[in-house]
Amino acid sequence: MNKVYACIDGLANTTAVIDWAIWSAQRLAQPLECLHVLERLPLRPAVGDYSGAIGLGAQESLLAQLSTLDEQHSQLAQEGGRRLLAAAQARAQAAGLARTSGRLRHGELVDAVLEAEPDARLFVLGEHYHATTPSRIHLDHHVERVIRSVQRAVLVVAGEHFAAPQRVVIAFDGSATARKAVQTVASSPLLTGLPLLLAMAGNDSAGARSQLDEARQSLVAAGFDTTAELTAGVPEKALPALVKAQGASMLVMGAYGHSRIRHLIAGSTTTTLLRISEVPVLILR
Numbered sequence: 001m002n003k004v005y006a007c008i009d010g011l012a013n014t015t016a017v018i019d020w021a022i023w024s025a026q027r028l029a030q031p032l033e034c035l036h037v038l039e040r041l042p043l044r045p046a047v048g049d050y051s052g053a054i055g056l057g058a059q060e061s062l063l064a065q066l067s068t069l070d071e072q073h074s075q076l077a078q079e080g081g082r083r084l085l086a087a088a089q090a091r092a093q094a095a096g097l098a099r100t101s102g103r104l105r106h107g108e109l110v111d112a113v114l115e116a117e118p119d120a121r122l123f124v125l126g127e128h129y130h131a132t133t134p135s136r137i138h139l140d141h142h143v144e145r146v147i148r149s150v151q152r153a154v155l156v157v158a159g160e161h162f163a164a165p166q167r168v169v170i171a172f173d174g175s176a177t178a179r180k181a182v183q184t185v186a187s188s189p190l191l192t193g194l195p196l197l198l199a200m201a202g203n204d205s206a207g208a209r210s211q212l213d214e215a216r217q218s219l220v221a222a223g224f225d226t227t228a229e230l231t232a233g234v235p236e237k238a239l240p241a242l243v244k245a246q247g248a249s250m251l252v253m254g255a256y257g258h259s260r261i262r263h264l265i266a267g268s269t270t271t272t273l274l275r276i277s278e279v280p281v282l283i284l285r
Contacts, residue, residue, distance in 0.1 A: 005116055006034045007109060007125035007146070010084050012160050014126065018088050019162035020155060020280060021124040022095045027190050030121055031099035034088040036081045037109045038074075078104070110145040117150050122190075124155045127274075143274075147255065147283055153184075156274060156281045165250040165280075169197045169243045171235065171273070174211035181254030181284045182215045186222035190282075197246065198228040201238040240276055252282045 006021030008014045018034070025032040085102030092100045105112040113123060127143050147154050168191050172178045182198075185191055196219055200212050212228045219226040231238045243251050253273065274281050 002030050002121055003116075003119050004028060004030055004032050004122045004124065005113070005120050006032060006088065007113065007123060008034055008036050008084060008088055009126070010036075010080070011126065013157055014084075014088075015091075016160050016162045017124055017126045017157050018091055019095075020157050022092050022097055023162070023164060024122055024124060024155065024190060025092075025097055025099075026095075027192070028121060029189070031101065032092050032097055033116070034085050034092075034100070034102045035105065035112060035116065036085050036103070037105045037107065037112045038077050038081055039108065040106070109142050110149050113146050113150055117152060120150075120152045122153045122155060123150065124157065127156050127158045151285050153285060154283045156283065158277060158280065163248045165194060165248055167197060167246045167249045168194050168252060169199050169239070169246060169249055170252045171239055171254075172198050172200050172212065172215055173202070173235075174200070174208065174215075175254075177254040179215065181252060182218060184284045185252060186219055186224070191250075191252075192223070194224075196224050196226040197242075198226060199239055199242055200228075200230045201233055201235040202230070204230055204232065236273055236276075239273060240278070243277065243279055248279075250280050250282055251277050252284065254284050 004021050004025040006018050008017055021032055021034075081104045082102075085104060089100045089102055103112075103116070105115075113120075123146060125143060125146060143156055147156075168185075170182065170185065172182065185196070198212055198216050198219070200208060202208060208230055212230055216226050216228040229242070231242060239251075243249055251273070274283075
């Protein structure tokens, strides 16, 4: 469990995914492996038997041409994948990351990620569908399936440009999963040196403030400059505004953790927070 995996697909935010993976690998002092998956071509509609109308020879010729086109498409996809991986590795090496590698796979992304999971410490991948309101837009199904399937941390990158975070916001609700996320942050070098903001959304109560202060003290004891804030409202409305106010930042959540966002991995979409966050979201197990 020692690699950072950059799951790249050549789409708009691929460069940002690579840069976030480089940043993560450098801070964790771990090797980077770039993963590109060539998904299976959609099944071509069956060609009916038109030999009686166009002649047997013409039917066979049509099938042969379709087969040739499929083979050419596959070869081009493989060559494009190899070039994408080579470019990603070159970018990582230019950034000073010596231990880099590439992996080209066929099939489904989630299967390739599960294959890599035993050697993984962190998966970094891009989000391609972004919502501006708390409803309606579903997350990229690749992102959702990876988060649902793996037991490793996942960093989801929404934007097309990398900006090193200057501050980290940890969504906290006092649950066991949220406390575990705090412990993970405290024990990992990934966020060392960055100021932390523990954010809880909900009713102001002595119990909530006690939980929040206990978590803050554990992070302070681990050497983090940590503040805490209890804000009114529901998490899906209060936290995005709070995160946005921090400037270049990162949002950290524990999977299955927060009471109002417990549906993170439930159903066919991820939580509202993950869908509408304008900053990268680190999901911890």
